Amino acid sequence: MSTPSRFKKDKEIIAEYESQVKEIRAQLIEQQKCLEQQTEMRVQLLQDLQDFFRKKAEIETEYSRNLEKLAERFMAKTRSTKDHQQYKKDQNLLSPVNCWYLLLNQVRRESKDHATLSDIYLNNVIMRFMQISEDSTRMFKKSKEIAFQLHEDLMKVLNELYTVMKTYHMYHAESISAESKLKEAEKQEEKQIGRSGDPVFHIRLEERHQRRSSVKKIEKMKEKRQAKYSENKLKSIKARNEYLLTLEATNASVFKYYIHDLSDLIDCSDLGYHASLNRALRTYLSAEYNLETSRHEGLDIIENAVDSLEPRSDKQRFMEMYPTAFCPPMKFEFQSHMGDEVCQVSAQQPVQAELMLRYQQLQSRLATLKIENEEVKKTTEATLQTIQDMVTIEDYDVSECFQHSRSTESVKSTVSETYMSKPSIAKRRANQQETEQFYFMKFREFLEGSNLITKLQAKHDLLHRTLGEGHRAEYVTTSRGRRNSHTRHQDSGQVIPLIVESCIRFINLYGLQHQGIFRVSGSQVEVNDIKNSFERGENPLADDQSNHDINSVAGVLKLYFRGLENPVFPKERFNDLISCVRIDNLYERALHIRKLLLTLPRSVLIVMRYLFAFLNHLSQYSDENMMDPYNLAICFGPTLMPVPDIQDQVSCQAHVNEIIKTIIIHHEAIFPDAKELDGPVYEKCMAGDDYCDSPYSEHGTLEEVDQDASTEPHTSEDVRELPENLRIDCYSKATAL
Known part of the structure; x- marks a missing residue:
């Protein structure tokens, strides 16, 4: 290169x-x-x-x-x-x-x-x-x-x-x-x-x-x-x-x-x-997630409240808020005229035939009215169900409206086609109002018929008792129409039924401080075993061992009173007792209840006195067992004083609970003492004197509780299922009588 x-x-x-x-x-x-x-x-x-x-x-x-x-x-x-x-x-x-x-x-x-x-x-x-x-x-x-x-x-x-x-x-x-x-x-x-x-x-x-x-x-x-x-x-x-x-x-x-x-x-x-x-x-x-969590927690609370929207419980609460306004009035008493003291229908010979004819006419008329009113009732219930179906239809889900899409047209069309569109609402409301109008017409017809039946039935029942064609109910007959073995034992001389005395004694010894007693259910198997033993004439609670569950024993006691064909409080006295709730002064109310209960048979009064003295004693340990008189009344009200079928169960139950609570608190003023009414008396300490030195039974303590209970109002409190509490030492050492 x-x-x-x-x-x-x-x-x-x-x-x-x-x-x-x-x-x-x-x-x-x-x-x-x-x-x-x-x-x-x-x-x-x-x-x-x-x-x-x-x-x-x-x-x-x-x-x-x-x-x-x-x-x-x-x-x-x-x-x-x-x-x-x-x-x-x-x-x-x-x-x-x-x-x-x-x-x-x-x-x-x-x-x-x-x-x-x-x-x-x-x-x-x-x-x-x-x-x-x-x-x-x-x-x-x-x-x-x-x-x-x-x-x-x-x-x-x-x-x-x-x-x-x-x-x-x-x-x-x-x-x-x-x-x-x-x-x-x-x-x-x-x-x-x-x-x-x-x-x-x-x-x-x-x-x-x-x-x-x-x-x-x-x-x-x-x-x-x-x-x-x-x-x-x-x-x-x-x-x-x-x-x-x-x-x-x-x-x-x-x-x-x-x-x-x-x-x-x-x-x-x-x-x-x-x-x-x-x-x-x-x-x-x-921050945003916690905001949503907090919002959801609040919405969950509201949802639970919405789920709890229930007319029956609200009706009971509403009537409890105004007890004076909704309590039945005092029963009208017979006002004698010019010294006439006869307060019963006379069935003497001159008018007996007329009364008999009237009784038969009432019986025939009642049979016809009941059939007619039952048909009206069925129509009313069917119409009511239709209305409820209309107002409970699940048209509240609007989730489709919140489905995000690239196009807003889909959202608008979804909203316009929902169940809540204006034409649909107008049609539904028209149908609902028409159905409501028919329902109220039938409801008025049913009330008029039932009112007439109530008046005629009262006359019929009074003539029935007057003419002597009624039958005397035995106190401790069971719902199966036969007497239990413990009832036969009672007839032989024991005034307090063995099952009642044994269960109360067992709870007295081992369960006064047991939390939630009578509110917490026991073992159904054990309840049946104990009940069957009593029916065979045995006493499974007679030994000194507390090897039975307290809740099961309490369940046996409630089951006994629930199984009675004729409740402890007679059905014919139900309205009279309920009317006592109108009396604001508790002591005056107790005296009026006493007046009504003294008309009951001696054997019934003795059992009631024994039972309510025990319930009062049990309520004195409410700080430990969470069962004050009101909570006990909630447990025993439906058992001792069931609401008749013809009455409103919800509204009457609140009055029943108030009556039972009053009797528990003032049982000493309501029931005659041993001098007035000879028979067994409940003892607060069912053991020997050596075992009664508990600090819970000091002199004056229970009397003070009675005074406090008679003056201080009791409030309703939900009692949750609680763990078993230890019994006090003096009762754990006690021996049976």
């Missing part, structure tokens, strides 16, 4: 190298711009997030205030009502009112939660975004400093490569030049040697001497050029080796920067950004 061509090639190589370095330098500048742009975008994003959450916090605050105003507005309207006073007292409200209060409480809860959410946004989330923005800017600056240093190092490596390459080119060019000169010297030497090979005799001595001198000069020149070539060749080799080594190192450095350093540099700039943003957004998520 000629020298000009070689120089041209070198220039092209250097130009290509410089172009490549220029590209790298431009890339480095572009990389820095990209990193700056990314940081600016991050800062802008974080600023947008701050603005967004600041605005959202303002909205949440405003929403919270509006919710609080809404709740306060309606709560202020109810603070002076009787319902609110009842709510503050014991929170025993009618279920719709309870739903209303819970709804207001839910609004207040949401108000508080949204205020909390606003505070979290302002003082937590936004602060986190500000810190992330500051950290990102700081990290970028530090990364930028490192990037500049890396760029300078990289450019030094490239400059070093350029220098080494130029050196290599220079030495290589000198080596080529020395090689060319050496070849030229070798050619001259060959020519000279060729001339010296001619015959000597043809050459003169002088020429011969000149040739020899020329050969020596050429040899000297060749030796110099050979040495120069060798020197330049060695320098060229070393320069090429250095160039190759530097080239490899440069490529490695460039590769490392682009593959590793650049990635690490981006990571350094990103240091903590994603993790911090993750934490900030998770704070938002936690």
